[in-house]
Amino acid sequence: xxxxxxxxxxxxxxxxxxxxxxxxxxxxxxxxxxxxxxxxxxxxxxxxxxxxxxxxxxxxxxxxxxxxxxxxxxxxxxxxxxxxxxxxxxxxxxxxxxxxxxxxxxxxxxxxxxxxxxxxxxxxxxxxxxxxxxxxxxxxxxxxxxxxxxxxxxxxxxxxxxxxxxxxxxxxxxxxxxxxxxxxxxxxxxxxxxxxxxxxxxxxxxxxxxxxxxxxxxxxxxxxxxxxxxxxxxxxxxxxxxxxxxxxxxxxxxxxxxxxxxxxxxxxxxxxxxxxxxxxxxxxxxxxxxxxxxxxxxxxxxxxxxxxxxxxxxxxxxxxxxxxxxxxxxx
Amino acid sequence: xxxxxxxxxxxxxxxxxxxxxxxxxxxxxxxxxxxxxxxxxxxxxxxxxxxxxxxxxxxxxxxxxxxxxxxxxxxxxxxxxxxxxxxxxxxxxxxxxxxxxxxxxxxxxxxxxxxxxxxxxxxxxxxxxxxxxxxxxxxxxxxxxxxxxxxxxxxxxxxxxxxxxxxxxxxxxxxxxxxxxxxxxxxxxxxxxxxxxxxxxxxxxxxxxxxxxxxxxxxxxxxxxxxxxxxxxxxxxxxxxxxxxxxxxxxxxxxxxxxxxxxxxxxxxxxxxxxxxxxxxxxxxxxxxxxxxxxxxxxxxxxxxxxxxxxxxxxxxxxxx
Numbered sequence: 039x040x041x042x043x044x045x046x047x048x049x050x051x052x053x054x055x056x057x058x059x060x061x062x063x064x065x066x067x068x069x070x071x072x073x074x075x076x077x078x079x080x081x082x083x084x085x086x087x088x089x090x091x092x093x094x095x096x097x098x099x100x101x102x103x104x105x106x107x108x109x110x111x112x113x114x115x116x117x118x119x120x121x122x123x124x125x126x127x128x129x130x131x132x133x134x135x136x137x138x139x140x141x142x143x144x145x146x147x148x149x150x151x152x153x154x155x156x157x158x159x160x161x162x163x164x165x166x167x168x169x170x171x172x173x174x175x176x177x178x179x180x181x182x183x184x185x186x187x188x189x190x191x192x193x194x195x196x197x198x199x200x201x202x203x204x205x206x207x208x209x210x211x212x213x214x215x216x217x218x219x220x221x222x223x224x225x226x227x228x229x230x231x232x233x234x235x236x237x238x239x240x241x242x243x244x245x246x247x248x249x250x251x252x253x254x255x256x257x258x259x260x261x262x263x264x265x266x267x268x269x270x271x272x273x274x275x276x277x278x279x280x281x282x283x284x285x286x287x288x289x290x291x292x293x294x295x296x297x298x299x300x301x302x303x304x305x306x307x308x309x310x311x312x313x314x315x316x317x318x319x320x321x322x323x324x325x326x327x328x329x330x331x332x333x334x335x336x337x338x339x340x341x342x343x344x345x346x347x348x349x350x351x352x353x354x355x356x357x358x359x360x361x362x363x364x365x366x367x368x369x
Numbered sequence: 370x371x372x373x374x375x376x377x378x379x380x381x382x383x384x385x386x387x388x389x390x391x392x393x394x395x396x397x398x399x400x401x402x403x404x405x406x407x408x409x410x411x412x413x414x415x416x417x418x419x420x421x422x423x424x425x426x427x428x429x430x431x432x433x434x435x436x437x438x439x440x441x442x443x444x445x446x447x448x449x450x451x452x453x454x455x456x457x458x459x460x461x462x463x464x465x466x467x468x469x470x471x472x473x474x475x476x477x478x479x480x481x482x483x484x485x486x487x488x489x490x491x492x493x494x495x496x497x498x499x500x501x502x503x504x505x506x507x508x509x510x511x512x513x514x515x516x517x518x519x520x521x522x523x524x525x526x527x528x529x530x531x532x533x534x535x536x537x538x539x540x541x542x543x544x545x546x547x548x549x550x551x552x553x554x555x556x557x558x559x560x561x562x563x564x565x566x567x568x569x570x571x572x573x574x575x576x577x578x579x580x581x582x583x584x585x586x587x588x589x590x591x592x593x594x595x596x597x598x599x600x601x602x603x604x605x606x607x608x609x610x611x612x613x614x615x616x617x618x619x620x621x622x623x624x625x626x627x628x629x630x631x632x633x634x635x636x637x638x639x640x641x642x643x644x645x646x647x648x649x650x651x652x653x654x655x656x657x658x659x660x661x662x663x664x665x666x667x668x669x670x671x672x673x674x675x676x677x678x679x680x681x682x683x684x685x686x687x688x689x690x
Contacts, residue, residue: 071475071601073485218640222655229605230596231388232640235381239641242377254487254600261490261597280490 063088063301064097064119066110068126070227070253072100076274077253077293081125081148084294088301096301107132115140121158121307123300124148125293127194133157144307146300148293149194151311160296160312164194165201166348167289167321168249169355170341171271172205174323175247176213177337178269178286183214185245187236187259189252190226191219193359198251198273198289200364201355207366208344215367216240220255230258237262247271247286260285269332278328286332288324295319317349376520378637383525384595386633387532388413388587388604392611393618393625394532394539395583401543401620402576403556403681405459408448408466409584410608416441416588418474421488421599422481424495430593433495437592438585444470445581446574453573456685467608475601486601488592497526497594526594528586535583539622552576556679559686569686584608613665619676632661 065085067078085096097119099110107129114122115136121144124133130150137145137154144156151159175184186202188195203215218236220226233255237248248263249271250256256273257280263270264281272278272288296314300307314320323341325333347353358364392409399406416437424433444466451462475486482488502523509515543549551572555562559569591607592599614632618624639657668676 071485073479073483075485075487079485219654221658225602225605228600228602230600230603231385231591232605232636234595235385235637235640238381239377242374254603257487257598257600258596265597 062095062097062119063304064099064114064117064122065297066107066114066122066124066129067098067100068124068128069101069104069224070126072098074253075277076256077291078125080275080291080293081123081297084297085123085301087294088298092302104128108136111136111145112139115143120144120305121146121300121303123297125297126150144305144309146296146307148296154309156309158300158307158309158312160300160314162291162293162296162320163313163315163355163357164289164291164321165197165204165355165357166316167291167323168198168201168251169205169208169348170316170323170345171249171287171289172202173209173341173344174205174287174333174337175202175249175269175271176206176209177334177340178332179210179213179245179247181244181246182210182212183216183244183246185237185240185243185248186215186217187233187240187248187250187252187255188217188219189221189255190224191222193362195219195251196364196369197358198249199369200358200367202249203364203367204355205344209340214244216243216245217367217369220252227253227255229255230261233258234262238266241266241268249273249289251289272324276324276326278324278326282328283331285329287329290322290324292320292322315348316345372516374641376516378634378641380521381637381640382630382633383521383529384633385636386629387525387529388591388595388607389611389614389632390626390629391528391532391535391583391587391590392608393614393629394535394622395580395587396612396615397539397618397620397622397625398552398576398583399580400615400682401556401679402552402573403559403679403684403686404449404452404573404577404580405463405683406448406577406580407460407463407609407612408444408470409580409611410604410606411463411467411470412441412444412581412584413588413591413608414467414474414602414604415444415470416585417592417603418478418488418588418599420585420589421491421592421596422478424491424593425482425489425598428493428495430491430495430497433593434586434589437589438582441585441588442578442581445577445584449574449577452685453570453577456687459683459685471602474599478599478601488599491593491597495593496597497528497590499524499526526590528590528594531586532590533626536622536626543622553679556681559681560689563686563688569688573686610661613661616676616678617661617665617668619668619674620679635660 070078123146125148127150133152137157146158148160186199199217206213220232237259247269250259251273260270264284269286271286274291277288278285419440420433420437423436424430448462451457452459478486505519505523555572563569614628617628639654
């Protein structure tokens with residue numbers, strides 16, 4: 039008898055938690071991991087900000103392997119979580135298969151376009167943000183040579199490099215941009231040793247500002263730049279604090295804003311393509327107490343001026359992914 | 370290519386070849402004793418993490434090195450326990466060690482430091498700095514020799530010199546001592562060693578122990594000398610390139626040095642010149658990255674001499690009754 043009571047109790051508790059979970063949003067992190075000091079962590083911060091402001095809770099999962107993508111998506115959808123936010127282009131194929139099965143659930147995917155009626159696709163104009171930090175790099179450089187180190191050689195990273203090169207050339211048309219990619223496999227995101235060697239190679243070619251868009255590999259780039267007394271530029275999150283006074287700035291990709299917006303909209307999430315550019319605060323450069331001594335007033339004026347022009351549409355930065363070519367840089 | 374660029378590429382070669390060389394010699398000891406070890410990667414990774422973690426906590430890089438070596442040694446003994454004592458499959462045990470290290474390092478790092486599976490950046494005493502050899506100033510003015518000595522030979526961290534010193538030491542130990550003779554014999558004909566009244570199990574455990582220590586130094590070099598901290602999966606396949614170098618060198622110490630320097634040079638050139646323009650055609654960087662593996666396959670296929678592994682390699686020794 040007591041056993042039965044316990045079972046009923048357990049069943050009731052389960053039903054209660056299931057009921058409470060209905061309106062909870064969910065967040066799925068990509069393989070880079072929740073605390074990657076960059077992309078996924080920014081998403082987490084956005085979700086935390088939403089939770090603190092509204093006093094509500096959200097569900098989350100960190101993926102450990104490719105095979106878990108679809109499983110995680112379906113689990114959350116079946117559980118009634120809404121909306122479901124996921125970070126990373128790698129979810130693209132899986133989501134386009136899963137989304138039609140749950141027409142009442144809203145999905146938001148970051149960094150990828152998925153053409154489904156219940157999906158919001160958030161894409162960033164990384165080339166615009168990279169353009170701004172490219173301008174700063176060119177102004178901070180004494181040698182007229184600046185470097186770019188990408189992670190895995192994919193079109194998205196070339197988009198960063200291309201925007202950066204355009205920014206550099208806008209300030210100093212004679213400047214040289216040395217661009218290198220770490221590799222062609224996902225291991226290129228986590229090879230700081232190779233990042234260091236690339237940085238040293240670029241320094242010996244005259245570079246005195248290096249922009250890293252390379253995930254964990256970037257840690258090695260920033261470290262070597264600090265060791266060798268040149269400037270570096272961080273990416274995605276604000277990485278200025280990693281080496282105060284030696285990181286010129288960071289190209290900020292406001293993934294946190296995108297996640298925050300999606301969660302705030304809740305079940306009323308507007309679907310379709312959502313472009314986050316300079317105009318709506320999606321990308322920008324970081325300025326804080328760690329790099330204020332490096333950024334001159336002249337630099338700030340020029341960059342803010344260019345940002346305003348890009349926002350108003352007066353200045354167009356070429357997007358590498360629009361035609362797979364770059365006017366300012368050859369790969 | 371001018372002289373300065375050449376020196377920089379060679380300097381980069383030395384840095385990149387050092388972890389390969391240490392791991393390659395580690396594999397050499399183990400495989401010469403008849404224990405195949407594809408867990409070099411995992412052992413280096415574990416050592417990289419524990420050296421960086423302990424150096425970050427204590428602020429003393431030597432304690433970090435000790436912790437890294439101990440971690441690698443522990444995994445080595447696990448490999449020994451599985452494949453020598455319990456006569457398990459050596460390849461499977463090695464794969465298991467790689468998985469174990471990849472998962473455990475990130476898990477422990479997250480638990481200790483909450484920085485997304487990485488350790489805090491090491492500063493000051495927490496890192497191996499480059500050491501300037503004596504006499505650099507004195508001969509700096511001499512053309513050719515001055516820059517070569519100052520740029521290429523001097524200025525590396527102490528672990529680089531340890532790695533290079535290990536080559537003659539390994540050669541001497543293997544070919545000029547009684548221990549070396551027995552170690553080689555146990556990889557070729559363990560029954561003969563057993564007949565002579567020497568413990569096969571004991572010798573093999575010593576060999577995997579040496580392997581563990583060398584992998585530990587290799588991992589510590591990655592995390593505390595080349596870098597200033599641990600990042601998840603930071604070995605990035607270097608354990609496997611070291612294995613390729615070992616086969617390329619046909620399990621001989623001096624050739625291991627040449628193979629590692631060659632593979633290091635290939636990497637350095639690939640990093641310096643992304644696409645090499647040979648006039649008629651362009652060599653893409655991917656070809657340079659793949660060359661170590663291609664060369665190994667060529668060697669294995671028997672085009673350039675024949676690579677014969679130790680005869681008793683991979684087989685657990687069962688005493689006859």
